[in-house]
Structures are given as C-alpha cells and as structure tokens.
Amino acid sequence: MLPSLFTSSLVALLAMAGRAHSKAVFAHYMMAGATQAHLQQDIDDAMGAGFDGFALNIGDPTGSWMTTPLAQLFKYAETKGFKLFFSMDLYAAANACSGGSSGSCGGPNSYFPLLQKYLGSSAWARGKNGLPMISTFSSAGWEKPEWTAWRATLAGQMYFIPDFDETEGYYQAATGWWDYWGSNVEGVFSWDSAWPSGIAGSLSEGDISVDKTVMAGASARGKGYMMPVSSLQYKNAYGGNWYRAGNLNLPTRMKNILDMATPPEYVEFITWNDGPESHYIGNIWPEANGDEAAGKYASQASAPHKAWLPVISSFITAYKSSLPSTSAVPPSSAAAVGAMWYSTILKTASCPSDTKPGGFSLAKDQINWSIVLPKNANGYTVSFTSGSTQLASANLVPGFNYGATSTIKAGAQKMVLKDGSGKTLLTAASTRDVSSGCPDGIYNLNPQVVGLK
Known part of the structure; x- marks a missing residue:
C-alpha cells in the first residue's frame, strides 16, 4: 500500500486555501538547469505579459539536477504572487525509468516526494475548487484503477486537470470516456488540439471546434477545461523531424478563443521555453539548452520569439475581461x-x-x-x-x-x-x-x- 502524503494539518491547510481567479492563463514550462537569475527573469517576464503561472513539466522526478532550480522557482514565485503547478510528464518519466532511474518507474506515484514538499507552498496554483492544481502530459497507459489509487493517497485534495487526450473517446467527449474517467478528474487539458493535423489535432490553423466538443462534454458534467494555445511545432532533434503549422495558427486560435460565447476556465500556452520543439515564447537560456542539433535552429541569439509577448499580453487581458477580439487593446497604453x-x-x-x-x-x-x-x-x-x-x-x-x-x-x-x-x-x-x-x-x-x- 502506498503511504498517504497528507497529514491532517496539511489537509486542513489545503481546504482553507483561497480559490484561484475565475480565469487564468498559464505557460507550459520545461524544467531544465537554468541559473537562479534566469529563472527569476522568466517569472518576471511572464508576469509582465499577464501570465498567472507556469505549468512545470517534470519528466524524471528523481533527477538531482532539478532540486535547486525547483526550490529557487518556488521561493521566488512566493515573493511575487506567481503561481506554479506540476505537469507530470509521464512519458519522460517512463523513458527515465528505461534509462536506469528506478525512482521514476512508478508513474504518478514517483512524484510523491516532490508533491509532498511543494503542495503546501503559497505559490502552488489552485483550481476553482480551491485545491491544488495537478496536470499531466499523457496518461502513459495508466488505467482508471491506478489513478483512483493515486488520488486516494493524496486524500483527494486536488484539482486534477490532466492531459489524457491520447485515450480512446477523449476528443469525441464520448459518454464511455466520461463514465470511465470522470470520477478521477476535476477538469481536462488538451495538448494535441493546439496544432492542426497530428493524431487528433485541430482541423485547420487556429481551429477550436475539436476543443469545443471536449469542453462541452466537460461542462455538461461540471468539469473544467484548459485549452491549449501554441504557435507551431518544428523539431529536428532527439530523433524527431517534424513540422506542424505554424503560419497563422497562433493569432487565429487566440482570436477564436476571445470570440467564444463561453470561453474556457483556463488557457495554457505551449510553451514558454521548449527550444527543441520551437514553440517557445519566452527565453531560451544557453545553460538549459545544450543540445547541438536543436542549437542549429533554436537559440536566443539566432531565433528569439519574445516579440510575440505583447500580442499575447493583449489576448490575456481581453480573455480575463471576457472581451471579444474586436475589443482587445495594446498593453500599457x-x-x-x-x-x-x-x-x-x-x-x-x-x-x-x-x-x-x-x-x-x-x-x-x-x-x-x-x-x-x-x-x-x-x-x-x-x-x-x-x-x-x-x-x-x-x-x-x-x-x-x-x-x-x-x-x-x-x-x-x-x-x-x-x-x-x-x-x-x-x-x-x-x-x-x-x-x-x-x-x-x-x-x-x-x-x-x-x-x-
């Protein structure tokens, strides 16, 4: 049996926590070995653009290299009112397990030590139920009984909004999907719909019809939805070589979200700093992006993307104010x-x-x-x-x-x-x-x- 993470005092603390904003915008953040100054700069830049927080992509939760930057991120976020939560990258954890990191072989259970350490932080983002948000990149093949057991070890004290979009019936909002998974989630987050094509991507650049289907299924069951937004995917490293548009995908998707009659509760930009996949909107720090192949096309010096941020900032302000695209205004006058x-x-x-x-x-x-x-x-x-x-x-x-x-x-x-x-x-x-x-x-x-x- 897995031990419960929660003492009675921590459960009480989480239950008393304040609720999150009615709408919030996050950026997917790849954990890497950036310096303290650069980590702080990322938070400052994201806050300046209007982001509420980072979804921290964590692959190998036992990686010793991550101990210091993770602590530095939370410490600085606590002083700034910036929010953080984990996106458990279960595919990456499985790869780490195959590579010899035995502590990453337990799927979501491998994240217990980190969750125990940081869930009580004032910087941890909270869902609309007032409890800590936790997300994932994929289900990695873990089934309902295993996720039910995982939730039980956390005393159910969470706002679980995973990316399970590779599971059968997800993008159709199938009744069977919700019958199977619904009791384990407070909301859902899509990944693949951020771009056209792919296994279950959007129908065209910026199209959100696929998201509307998922969101309607979630809403009908009182569940939340976090909609992805991204510029493109281009990857020519780590054994991959693909492209997903791109072109006008980013502004079209932002415009379509603003013009929804009922926008989603949450938006997550993919990503703040993933250089190898080219969809970064923030800084690409050299000490955290040392891959030679990716360095041919993605670096702060040769291909900065931060010029997108003022436009994204305008989107964020309009989205939080429930304004249509025609009423968006430039930031800071x-x-x-x-x-x-x-x-x-x-x-x-x-x-x-x-x-x-x-x-x-x-x-x-x-x-x-x-x-x-x-x-x-x-x-x-x-x-x-x-x-x-x-x-x-x-x-x-x-x-x-x-x-x-x-x-x-x-x-x-x-x-x-x-x-x-x-x-x-x-x-x-x-x-x-x-x-x-x-x-x-x-x-x-x-x-x-x-x-x-």
Whole structure:
C-alpha cells in the first residue's frame, strides 16, 4: 500500500486555501538547469505579459539536477504572487525509468516526494475548487484503477486537470470516456488540439471546434477545461523531424478563443521555453539548452520569439475581461503592438544533408503578422516589403488584427504600420533575411519573430 502524503494539518491547510481567479492563463514550462537569475527573469517576464503561472513539466522526478532550480522557482514565485503547478510528464518519466532511474518507474506515484514538499507552498496554483492544481502530459497507459489509487493517497485534495487526450473517446467527449474517467478528474487539458493535423489535432490553423466538443462534454458534467494555445511545432532533434503549422495558427486560435460565447476556465500556452520543439515564447537560456542539433535552429541569439509577448499580453487581458477580439487593446497604453514572423528558407530550398520534416508541405512562403490597435485607431494600414518587392498592404481595425502576405521573397523583410493620416508609427525589420539556399544545413522551419518598434 502506498503511504498517504497528507497529514491532517496539511489537509486542513489545503481546504482553507483561497480559490484561484475565475480565469487564468498559464505557460507550459520545461524544467531544465537554468541559473537562479534566469529563472527569476522568466517569472518576471511572464508576469509582465499577464501570465498567472507556469505549468512545470517534470519528466524524471528523481533527477538531482532539478532540486535547486525547483526550490529557487518556488521561493521566488512566493515573493511575487506567481503561481506554479506540476505537469507530470509521464512519458519522460517512463523513458527515465528505461534509462536506469528506478525512482521514476512508478508513474504518478514517483512524484510523491516532490508533491509532498511543494503542495503546501503559497505559490502552488489552485483550481476553482480551491485545491491544488495537478496536470499531466499523457496518461502513459495508466488505467482508471491506478489513478483512483493515486488520488486516494493524496486524500483527494486536488484539482486534477490532466492531459489524457491520447485515450480512446477523449476528443469525441464520448459518454464511455466520461463514465470511465470522470470520477478521477476535476477538469481536462488538451495538448494535441493546439496544432492542426497530428493524431487528433485541430482541423485547420487556429481551429477550436475539436476543443469545443471536449469542453462541452466537460461542462455538461461540471468539469473544467484548459485549452491549449501554441504557435507551431518544428523539431529536428532527439530523433524527431517534424513540422506542424505554424503560419497563422497562433493569432487565429487566440482570436477564436476571445470570440467564444463561453470561453474556457483556463488557457495554457505551449510553451514558454521548449527550444527543441520551437514553440517557445519566452527565453531560451544557453545553460538549459545544450543540445547541438536543436542549437542549429533554436537559440536566443539566432531565433528569439519574445516579440510575440505583447500580442499575447493583449489576448490575456481581453480573455480575463471576457472581451471579444474586436475589443482587445495594446498593453500599457501603447500606441500599438505587433509582430511579423516568417521562415528563413523558401519551400524550394534544397538541403542535401537533411531530410524534409514530416508535414513540410504545410509550411508556406509568406510573412505572417498580428497587430493590436487601440479603440480610436481608425484608418490604420500595414504594408510589407519582401526582398526588393513591395507587397500588398492591409487595412486595419481597432482591436485584434492578423493576416499573411501572399508570397515572400529572398532578402530582407519589413513591416510598416501607418496611422489614418499616412504617418509611419512603427516598423518591424528583419535581423535575419530569407535565403534562397539552405544556410543552416537543415530544413529550418523555426520562424524569425520580429516586433514592431
């Protein structure tokens, strides 16, 4: 029999804990060996953009390297009012077990020591029932009886909102799924629907119809839903080589969430700092991202993505205020915020030393963009120059705008925002140009993200 984690005093403490915000936005955070200063910078940057907390992806819960950074994250979060919770990466834990880490062979039970240490922290995020949030990446094949036993050892004192989206019937919100799993969860979190295609992805870039089905099933049973948002997936490391769009997936999905009649209780951005999969929106610290293969396409120096944050910040404010996309405004009374992003190679590129990633056909030769304007921004326009070619301009409206050019040319890229009088307000100019060749030696689909300045 597994020992209960909870003393009577801890159960009482958790029961007395205050409830979370009615809506909250988190970012999936990959635990790695970042320095204390960099961990604190991540929290500061996330708070500045409006995030409520991080979902800490923990693979091997027995890894000694994680002891110090985890303690530093919680200590700093407690002083800042920032929230954290565990996303138990059970696939990674199983891999660690296969690699000789025997302490990770117990699935969710392997996380007991860490849960016991941190569940009582004031920084631990709490669900709408006022109890600690716990999530997962996958069920890893663990069945209902095993999860029921795991819950019992925690005295049921939790808001369990796992990613079980690989289980049969999940994305159909099947009655059988809920009959089987419903008593073990307070809510559900989807992962694969963040991008089109895949095993059970969205139907197109930014589509949320799949999420609506899952959310309706959860809501009908009084359960919560955490909806994923992500930019793309491009991975060419650790034995993987694939691409999932991408293009306008990020702004379309944010817009669709804002325009829902009833938005989800929670949103989770995938991810804050996963360099190898290219969907990071925060910092990529060199000491935490040492893989040579991933370093060819994902680094803070060569491919920063933080220019997305002002647009995401506008989304977060509107989402928490239950405002539609047309009522989104720039953060901190800025005149406007926006970014453009594009691949640095053309679809016609030839890279003899690499193979095209799965899903390469979904990539597009275009400049993608998103701009948020204030309420009085009438008659604004945005124009683009690609290489030496002046591309078509677009008319903008107050609120959330996004789109893409019909093509892209080799060379420098530029986006210019003008007000109703034709005055140039802000520009975004490429720091890395589009190449007609293969400058990185790989089919690099990790985008350059450039903000308006």
